[in-house]
Amino acid sequence: MKNNNERISIAVQKSGRLSEDSLALLTRCGINVRWRSEQLFYHSDNFPLDLLLVRDNDIPSLVSEGVCDFGIVGANLYQEKMLAKETSVANVDIVRYLDFALCRLVIAVPKDFIYNDATSLQGLKIATSYPNLLTAYANKNNLKIKIINLNGSIEIAPRLGIADGICDLVSTGATLEANNLREVVTVFTSQAALIKSAQEFSAKRLHVAEIFQKRIEGSELACGSKYIMLHAPESSLETIARILPGAESPTVLSLQGDSGKMAVHALCRENIFWETLEQLKEVGASSILVLPIEKIMM
Ligand code: PRT
Numbered sequence: 420m421k422n423n424n425e426r427i428s429i430a431v432q433k434s435g436r437l438s439e440d441s442l443a444l445l446t447r448c449g450i451n452v453r454w455r456s457e458q459l460f461y462h463s464d465n466f467p468l469d470l471l472l473v474r475d476n477d478i479p480s481l482v483s484e485g486v487c488d489f490g491i492v493g494a495n496l497y498q499e500k501m502l503a504k505e506t507s508v509a510n511v512d513i514v515r516y517l518d519f520a521l522c523r524l525v526i527a528v529p530k531d532f533i534y535n536d537a538t539s540l541q542g543l544k545i546a547t548s549y550p551n552l553l554t555a556y557a558n559k560n561n562l563k564i565k566i567i568n569l570n571g572s573i574e575i576a577p578r579l580g581i582a583d584g585i586c587d588l589v590s591t592g593a594t595l596e597a598n599n600l601r602e603v604v605t606v607f608t609s610q611a612a613l614i615k616s617a618q619e620f621s622a623k624r625l626h627v628a629e630i631f632q633k634r635i636e637g638s639e640l641a642c643g644s645k646y647i648m649l650h651a652p653e654s655s656l657e658t659i660a661r662i663l664p665g666a667e668s669p670t671v672l673s674l675q676g677d678s679g680k681m682a683v684h685a686l687c688r689e690n691i692f693w694e695t696l697e698q699l700k701e702v703g704a705s706s707i708l709v710l711p712i713e714k715i716m717m
Contacts, residue, residue: 425623433472440519448634480507495609502551520611546576547586664689
């Protein structure tokens, strides 16, 4: 996909835990592609971006070699490759963490294993596909463990007698539960990340890349934000500003025909829960509206 024109490119997982959210993010960025089954290369007709659908593990090298300008991967994969000093991440930077594929790399042991603290893991055999992240954890905690490298079905290793415990990704915890394992240590917390090639972009492509990154930023900010509108007595305004989560300089307007109350409008950079509304009500707020935000351009 190397080119000298103004188009940029992104590699996204073809099918797996990152696919749906990655493609939904591009759609929220206003980038349209016409989907066809089994097609791996797409050309957006309303934004100068080409999309390549590939295996997750191949994305860092495609970006590092400049075949694609951007990619979306789990931070776990990127960090494991960084620690392994793989050339596939040599020319790749994380430009932004994305709000999906949240998971953690944990050490888990059979439920009947007596675990007190990290020293209980001393001398154990631990099966994992993340040997470098696990080694970094072990070194930091002065643990001597034997690492058994496995690429799949890690969770059955203790039952097969191959290992005493495992180090694997967890999101809901259902897989550990189903295999009678319990999580005892978090080695790394992860989420999806937008990666970018460190190669130089021509001025035209740099401009497109900047617009693309701004759209991603706006879309991610919008997803985690809410717009809140309420009425409140002037005397409560300071307390209200403290209660609103992640609000920046609320707009305060007078209400026609009601001199005792003001209208407050604020962009909140965090979700607003019912508890927050109840707190606002307690300090005198009324007519509280919480609205979703579709796009933000700062
Ligand atoms: O086939 P391809 O090479 O493209 O993909 P893959 O099989 O390597 O990746 P995939 O789709 O399984 O995961 C892609 C990325 O999703 C990972 O690199 C993580 O960043 C992220 N992610 C988020 C997860 C999980 N959550 C997750 N739960 N990746 C894997 N799991 C597995 C885990 O290994 C375990 O087997 O799900 C199981 C546990 O899930 P719970 O919900 O039971 O806890």
